[in-house]
Amino acid sequence: MNKRITFCSIYFFLSVLPTVSVFAQTKTVTDEDALYIRQIHDVALNQGRCYPWLYHLTKKIGARLSGSPQAAAAVEYSYQMLDTLGLDSVWLQPCMVPHWVRGDREIVRIAQSDMGSVELRALALGNSVGTGEAGIAAEVVAVMGIDELEKLGEAKLKGKIVFFNRPFDATKLNTFEAYGGAVDQRAYGASEAAKYGAVGVLVRSMASGLNDDPHTGGLLYKEGLPKIPACAISTNDAELLGRLLKKSPVKVYMRTTCQTLSDKPSFNVIGEIRGSERPDEIIVVGGHLDSWDVGEGAHDDGTGCVQSMDVLHIFKRLNYQPKRTIRCVLFMNEENGLRGGMTYADEAKRKGERHLAAIESDRGGFVPRGFTVDGEAAVFTEKFPAMQPWHAVLEPYGLHIKKGGGGADISPLKPQGVLLIGFEPDSQRYFDFHHTEVDNFEAVNRRELELGTAAMTSLIYLMDKYGLD
Amino acid sequence: MNKRITFCSIYFFLSVLPTVSVFAQTKTVTDEDALYIRQIHDVALNQGRCYPWLYHLTKKIGARLSGSPQAAAAVEYSYQMLDTLGLDSVWLQPCMVPHWVRGDREIVRIAQSDMGSVELRALALGNSVGTGEAGIAAEVVAVMGIDELEKLGEAKLKGKIVFFNRPFDATKLNTFEAYGGAVDQRAYGASEAAKYGAVGVLVRSMASGLNDDPHTGGLLYKEGLPKIPACAISTNDAELLGRLLKKSPVKVYMRTTCQTLSDKPSFNVIGEIRGSERPDEIIVVGGHLDSWDVGEGAHDDGTGCVQSMDVLHIFKRLNYQPKRTIRCVLFMNEENGLRGGMTYADEAKRKGERHLAAIESDRGGFVPRGFTVDGEAAVFTEKFPAMQPWHAVLEPYGLHIKKGGGGADISPLKPQGVLLIGFEPDSQRYFDFHHTEVDNFEAVNRRELELGTAAMTSLIYLMDKYGLD
Numbered sequence: 038m039n040k041r042i043t044f045c046s047i048y049f050f051l052s053v054l055p056t057v058s059v060f061a062q063t064k065t066v067t068d069e070d071a072l073y074i075r076q077i078h079d080v081a082l083n084q085g086r087c088y089p090w091l092y093h094l095t096k097k098i099g100a101r102l103s104g105s106p107q108a109a110a111a112v113e114y115s116y117q118m119l120d121t122l123g124l125d126s127v128w129l130q131p132c133m134v135p136h137w138v139r140g141d142r143e144i145v146r147i148a149q150s151d152m153g154s155v156e157l158r159a160l161a162l163g164n165s166v167g168t169g170e171a172g173i174a175a176e177v178v179a180v181m182g183i184d185e186l187e188k189l190g191e192a193k194l195k196g197k198i199v200f201f202n203r204p205f206d207a208t209k210l211n212t213f214e215a216y217g218g219a220v221d222q223r224a225y226g227a228s229e230a231a232k233y234g235a236v237g238v239l240v241r242s243m244a245s246g247l248n249d250d251p252h253t254g255g256l257l258y259k260e261g262l263p264k265i266p267a268c269a270i271s272t273n274d275a276e277l278l279g280r281l282l283k284k285s286p287v288k289v290y291m292r293t294t295c296q297t298l299s300d301k302p303s304f305n306v307i308g309e310i311r312g313s314e315r316p317d318e319i320i321v322v323g324g325h326l327d328s329w330d331v332g333e334g335a336h337d338d339g340t341g342c343v344q345s346m347d348v349l350h351i352f353k354r355l356n357y358q359p360k361r362t363i364r365c366v367l368f369m370n371e372e373n374g375l376r377g378g379m380t381y382a383d384e385a386k387r388k389g390e391r392h393l394a395a396i397e398s399d400r401g402g403f404v405p406r407g408f409t410v411d412g413e414a415a416v417f418t419e420k421f422p423a424m425q426p427w428h429a430v431l432e433p434y435g436l437h438i439k440k441g442g443g444g445a446d447i448s449p450l451k452p453q454g455v456l457l458i459g460f461e462p463d464s465q466r467y468f469d470f471h472h473t474e475v476d477n478f479e480a481v482n483r484r485e486l487e488l489g490t491a492a493m494t495s496l497i498y499l500m501d502k503y504g505l506d
Numbered sequence: 507m508n509k510r511i512t513f514c515s516i517y518f519f520l521s522v523l524p525t526v527s528v529f530a531q532t533k534t535v536t537d538e539d540a541l542y543i544r545q546i547h548d549v550a551l552n553q554g555r556c557y558p559w560l561y562h563l564t565k566k567i568g569a570r571l572s573g574s575p576q577a578a579a580a581v582e583y584s585y586q587m588l589d590t591l592g593l594d595s596v597w598l599q600p601c602m603v604p605h606w607v608r609g610d611r612e613i614v615r616i617a618q619s620d621m622g623s624v625e626l627r628a629l630a631l632g633n634s635v636g637t638g639e640a641g642i643a644a645e646v647v648a649v650m651g652i653d654e655l656e657k658l659g660e661a662k663l664k665g666k667i668v669f670f671n672r673p674f675d676a677t678k679l680n681t682f683e684a685y686g687g688a689v690d691q692r693a694y695g696a697s698e699a700a701k702y703g704a705v706g707v708l709v710r711s712m713a714s715g716l717n718d719d720p721h722t723g724g725l726l727y728k729e730g731l732p733k734i735p736a737c738a739i740s741t742n743d744a745e746l747l748g749r750l751l752k753k754s755p756v757k758v759y760m761r762t763t764c765q766t767l768s769d770k771p772s773f774n775v776i777g778e779i780r781g782s783e784r785p786d787e788i789i790v791v792g793g794h795l796d797s798w799d800v801g802e803g804a805h806d807d808g809t810g811c812v813q814s815m816d817v818l819h820i821f822k823r824l825n826y827q828p829k830r831t832i833r834c835v836l837f838m839n840e841e842n843g844l845r846g847g848m849t850y851a852d853e854a855k856r857k858g859e860r861h862l863a864a865i866e867s868d869r870g871g872f873v874p875r876g877f878t879v880d881g882e883a884a885v886f887t888e889k890f891p892a893m894q895p896w897h898a899v900l901e902p903y904g905l906h907i908k909k910g911g912g913g914a915d916i917s918p919l920k921p922q923g924v925l926l927i928g929f930e931p932d933s934q935r936y937f938d939f940h941h942t943e944v945d946n947f948e949a950v951n952r953r954e955l956e957l958g959t960a961a962m963t964s965l966i967y968l969m970d971k972y973g974l975d
Contacts, residue, residue, distance in 0.1 A: 082676045207551045210903065212953070246952050404873075404934050406904075434679065435875075463932070465873050465953045483715050484681070484934045 065426040065503050074430050074495045080351050081491035087343040088483045090118060091402075094343065095333035095478040102330040103370040104136030104301040111326050112304050115367050119308035119346060122353050126311075129304040132380035134370040136301045137164055139330055140294030145239065145268050148174055149288040150281045157274040159239075160253040160331060161293040162223060162267045163373045168237065172292030173198075173266070175236050179282045183221060183229045195234030198289050201226045202241045202279050204272070205468070212245050212464040213400065219243055220254075227267040228259035237291055238267035241275035245468040249273050252472040253329050255373050266293050305377045308349060309364035312501075318361040320497055321395035321455075322348050325371035325378075325446050332476035336467060340402025340481060341460075342367050344490040351494050359501045361393060368446035371399070375445060382449035394420075394456040394500060396493060397444025401470070403462035404485045405492035407431070409441025411457040420456045420505040427499045436492050456505060460493055534895040534972050543899050543964045549820050550960035556812040557952045559587060560871075563812065564802035564947040571799035572839040573605030573770040580795050581773050584836050588777035588815060591822050595780075598773040601849035603839040605770045606633055608799055609763030614708065614737050617643055618757040619750045626743040628708075629722040629800060630762040631692060631736045632842045637706065641761030642667075642735070644705050648751045652690060652698045664703030667758055670695045671710045671748050673741070674937070681714050681933040682869065688712055689723075696736040697728035706760055707736035710744035714937040718742050721941040722798050724842050735762050774846045777818060778833035781970075787830040789966055790864035790924075791817050794840035794847075794915050801945035805936060809871025809950060810929075811836050813959040820963050828970045830862060837915035840868070844914060851918035863889075863925040863969060865962060866913025870939070872931035873954045874961035876900070878910025880926040889925045889974040896968045905961050906930075925974060929962055 094101075094111060101108040112129065119127045145159035161167075175196060180186060181203045186194065201222035205215035220243055227238045242252035251271045258264045268291060270278065281287050306326060312318065324341020328334020345365045352363065369377035385392060396408070410421055417440075424438050431438070443457025451457055462485070470476040563570075563580060570577040581598065588596045614628035630636075644665060649655060650672045655663065670691035674684035689712055696707045711721035720740045727733045737760060739747070750756050775795060781787065793810020797803020814834045821832065838846035854861060865877070879890050886909075893907050900907070912926025920926055931954070939945040 078679070079677045207953070208548045210547070210957075404932055463873050465957070466951050469951070482935050482938070484676070488679075488934070 066430050066499070070499065071430045073498060076355060077351060077494045077498065078434070078491040080354055081347070081487045081494065082484070084354060085347050085487045085490055086350050087347040087486055087490050090343040090346060091335065091339050091481060091486065092478055094339045095335045099333050100330045101326060101328045101334055102137070103134040103303060103327045103373060105330065108303060108327050108369070112306055112369070115306045115326060115342060115346065119306065119349070119365065122308070122350050124308045124310055124349060127308040130307055130380060130384060131302060131304055132369060132376045133300045134303045134376050135374045136298040137373055138296060138298060140167060140296065143268055144172065144290065144292040145270060146290045147278065147281065147287055148290040151285055152281060155277070157278065158249055158251050158271040159268040160251040161295045162240065162269055163253055163255040163329065164258070164297065165227070165256055165267045165293065165295055166264045167294045167296055168266045168292050170294065172290055173237055174288060174290040177239070177278070177282060177287045177289050179279055183225060186229055186233055189233070191233045194230065197235050198237040198239060198291070199226065199230035199235045200239040200278060202275050204241060205245055207245070212468050215245065216243055216468060223254055223269065224257050227256050227265050228262045231263045231265045235265060237265050239289070240267060240269045242269045242272050243468060243471065244272050247272045247276065250473040250475055253331060254472045266291065268293060303369045305369050305381055306367040307364060309362055310349060310352060310359055312361040313358050314360040316362050317391055319364050319390060319392045320361055320500055321364050321366050321392060321447065322493060322497060323366035323368055323395070323446060324398045325369070326367040327370050327372055329372055329472050331472070332474045333478055335476050335478050335481050336401035336470050337472065337476055338371065338399045340486055340489070341398035344398050344402070344486065344493055347490045348494045348497060351490070357498070361501050363497060363501065371446050378446035379449050382453065385450065386453060392450060392453065392455040393505060394458055395443070395447035395450050396458040396460060396496065397447045398460040398489065398493060399444050399446070400460065400464065401462050401467040402481045402486040402489055403466060405436060405489045406461050406463055407437035407439065408496060409439050409459040409461050411441065411443040411451070411459070413451060413454060416454050416456055423503070423505045431495065434492065434495070458496070460489065462489055535899050539968065540899045542967060545824060546820060546963045546967065547903070547960040549823055550816070550956045550963065551953070553823060554816050554956045554959055555819050556816040556955055556959050559812040559815060560804065560808050560950060560955065561947055563808045564804045568802050569799045570795060570797045570803055571606070572603040572772060572796045572842060574799065577772060577796055577838065581775055581838070584775045584795060584811060584815065588775065588818070588834065591777065591819050593777045593779055593818060596777040599776055599849060599853060600771060600773055601838060601845045602769040603772045603845050604843045605767040606842055607765060607767060609636060609765065612737055613641065613759065613761040614739060615759045616747065616750070616756055617759040620754055621750060624746070626747065627718055627720050627740040628737040629720040630764045631709065631738055632722055632724040632798065633727070633766065634696070634725055634736045634762065634764055635733045636763045636765055637735045637761050639763065641759055642706055643757060643759040646708070646747065646751060646756045646758050648748055652694060655698055655702055658702070660702045663699065666704050667706040667708060667760070668695065668699035668704045669708040669747060671744050673710060674714055676714070681937050684714065685712055685937060692723055692738065693726050696725050696734050697731045700732045700734045704734060706734055708758070709736060709738045711738045711741050712937060712940065713741045716741045716745065719942040719944055722800060723941045735760065737762060772838045774838050774850055775836040776833060778831055779818060779821060779828055781830040782827050783829040785831050786860055788833050788859060788861045789830055789969055790833050790835050790861060790916065791962060791966060792835035792837055792864070792915060793867045794838070795836040796839050796841055798841055798941050800941070801943045802947060804945050804947050804950050805870035805939050806941065806945055807840065807868045809955055809958070810867035813867050813871070813955065813962055816959045817963045817966060820959070826967070830970050832966060832970065840915050847915035848918050851922065854919065855922060861919060861922065861924040862974060863927055864912070864916035864919050865927040865929060865965065866916045867929040867958065867962060868913050868915070869929065869933065870931050870936040871950045871955040871958055872935060874905060874958045875930050875932055876906035876908065877965060878908050878928040878930050880910065880912040880920070880928070882920060882923060885923050885925055892972070892974045900964065903961065903964070927965070929958065931958055
């Protein structure tokens with residue numbers, strides 16, 4: 038666009054400040070709220086700390102798999118940063134975490150095919166056993182899903198490597214829905230294939246499009262079945278392998294040396310501003326501090342952590358004195374165990390803490406679209422309607438409040454009657470980065486990240502002020 | 507996120523297919539429309555051509571400044587691609603375009619300061635004169651805007667290089683508004699400074715944040731004033747220069763060899779599907795084929811071109827027979843002259859063509875948010891309300907229809923009573939790339955681009971079916 042658009046651009050003005058008395062008809066939001074939410078956005082965009090914090094977490098610390106030295110560094114760093122904010126308390130909550138290590142760089146190679154020998158870009162799936170030093174070599178059988186295995190049976194699968202090749206459905210507008218439609222292959226494929234005597238598994242990466250980046254992520258072994266090794270291969274390589282298999286048999290060699298060591302001690306990192314009127318009503322905001330061991334854990338979930346920390350920073354900078362206690366929780370071990378989330382919920386129960394709501398940011402640091410709300414049926418039915426009048430002050434920022442998922446780390450709080458809220462950014466780019474080498478600082482846009490922080494802070498402001506009755 | 511979110515993800519489901527009879531109460535959209543718009547999205551996301559076309563336009567052709575060989579190649583390429591679609595006609599519309607060339611790589615150097623000598627990352631502004639082979643060296647005077655010049659006057663400005671250093675206002679939610687608040691410095695700064703005897707101008711790049719990429723863009727010389735050379739410097743370098751100037755005087759050396767050669771012949775590229783019932787009512791959809799001469803002209807405006815071409819492709823693939831004529835226009839020379847847009851409007855007038863509406867995509871290939879609508883007062887008042895019932899089928903895709911700017915290329919059609927519609931993608935990342943070396947193919951996300959195409963196609967479908975009465 039050239040300068041001509043300048044003259045048009047005054048029309049683009051988003052009228053975020055409502056005219057006086059536009060809210061007279063509603064009981065629960067006021068012009069003052071609209072102004073305060075504007076202030077929250079101004080501070081987030083001009084003085085927010087989430088972006089430089091993210092820089093440190095990704096570039097100076099990097100990938101932070103549970104049990105790794107980097108995960109320990111992330112605990113220390115985020116504790117120290119929270120400790121600079123003048124909060125009422127900052128503490129570490131101990132938990133034991135699994136300690137899985139990737140070992141040598143994976144080798145996955147088409148050993149024999151029409152094309153000869155070709156290296157495939159691969160990452161072992163988290164929790165996977167290794168192949169042993171010698172590796173394994175076997176013929177590949179491609180399937181489009183777990184449901185095809187039973188028909189093939191032992192006759193066709195015994196001694197084979199099963200290749201799960203069902204792609205994302207590109208027509209799903211929300212990419213998490215496409216993920217939900219494919220991820221069973223990664224999570225359960227290995228044990229399901231082992232039922233029929235398969236010796237290994239390859240999974241098409243959980244990615245929105247075609248490219249060269251393999252996506253790792255956790256698998257779950259079913260008890261009582263042999264544990265067989267599993268790798269994700271890039272979507273481009275999945276396409277190649279699929280094409281070759283349509284023409285003639287293909288034999289693949291795979292070698293991984295990943296293993297699960299004994300549990301390590303680690304921590305959730307917690308900081309809070311105590312409420313002035315109802316200190317025993319807690320609003321949690323959090324993300325998870327651990328990441329997979331590739332890339333830098335930027336969108337998953339460095340962004341959620343630094344946004345949650347920045348929520349407290351913004352309230353402090355605005356000298357906001359909450360009625361309720363606002364607590365930032367950086368959970369450990371979301372990726373391969375959820376030990377942090379479970380420990381937090383157990384401790385809350387043990388201490389008899391009362392949580393009003395918990396908000397999790399774990400869908401990337403993209404431009405905010407709103408929030409999705411979950412809870413036990415009675416809790417949801419009672420509390421969700423109380424949030425609806427808030428649309429009047431959130432819609433000018435393009436934010437909705439809808440029924441939907443909360444977040445993995447906060448999910449163990451659900452039985453305690455806590456309203457679970459998932460921060461929802463735009464989903465289009467998330468599965469370009471998720472669990473890959475390219476989930477790095479450069480993949481995060483500063484303004485998008487900061488607007489997300491502002492959205493979360495705004496919701497918490499409203500929740501603190503009005504409660505959920 | 508790990509597999510736990512899988513189970514939450516069913517809540518994310520966007521209910522894009524309305525339940526039967528939800529539109530019974532409206533006159534102008536039907537369940538059939540909702541289904542057709544779903545089909546448009548399915549085709550765009552599964553079989554769209556915009557992304558491979560963009561690859562060719564950016565990676566194989568590259569930057570396409572008016573008058574350059576690459577601009578000629580882009581004309582030929584887009585003509586050939588439109589010609590593959592089985593349209594009713596594809597043609598070139600001649601126009602003469604300015605031919606500005608950048609010359610040698612710019613040198614902008616702090617020649618003397620507290621820090622000694624420092625190179626600044628700079629790009630000459632489009633239309634700027636050069637400094638001459640020897641370059642110029644002068645003391646720098648920093649201002650935050652044109653309004654400060656008068657007070658300083660000749661006494662302070664004669665023989666100096668004026669440095670315009672007002673940044674974007676980060677608190678504007680829509681970055682085009684921030685651009686609108688700063689771009690007068692780039693467009694008019696040189697002539698305004700020349701009034702007081704300045705010999706050169708440096709402008710802080712029109713960018714959302716701090717980084718090392720200088721942003722070029724057009725300046726306008728005012729008649730009757732000396733033409734002095736002007737460069738943009740990166741926002742990081744603008745910060746540095748601003749800091750140095752607060753401490754002590756700074757002398758800068760600048761050398762540019764840009765020049766304006768004589769006009770060159772070029773073309774708008776046009777393809778259309780003739781309407782079956784009202785062939786004389788034309789709906790235009792377009793972008794601009796030219797770009798600045800740095801980077802690859804991806805978001806500005808390769809994306810708008812390939813989206814507009816893909817609109818016709820999608821209609822053909824769906825065997826859609828429009829009532830009205832749907833015409834794709836790829837305008838030449840938006841960046842430094844608007845000759846294509848003016849030629850198109852002149853020719854339309856000369857031929858007595860009747861345009862119902864013109865839609866331009868020239869705000870980047872980001873995730874779609876909707877459309878902004880403009881027109882002569884009487885036209886707007888009559889036609890804008892006719893679009894409002896369409897929200898029922900567009901909102902499930904997150905699309906709004908609001909008052910706002912149309913687009914530079916289509917603006918000359920306004921006096922002919924044409925409704926002007928600007929496609930509006932999310933604005934957050936646009937001014938990270940605009941007019942820079944990093945406006946390249948890699949900066950475009952495939953799904954975001956394709957969703958934009960689908961949004962544009964959907965609007966045109968509704969407009970073709972229902973008109974604007």
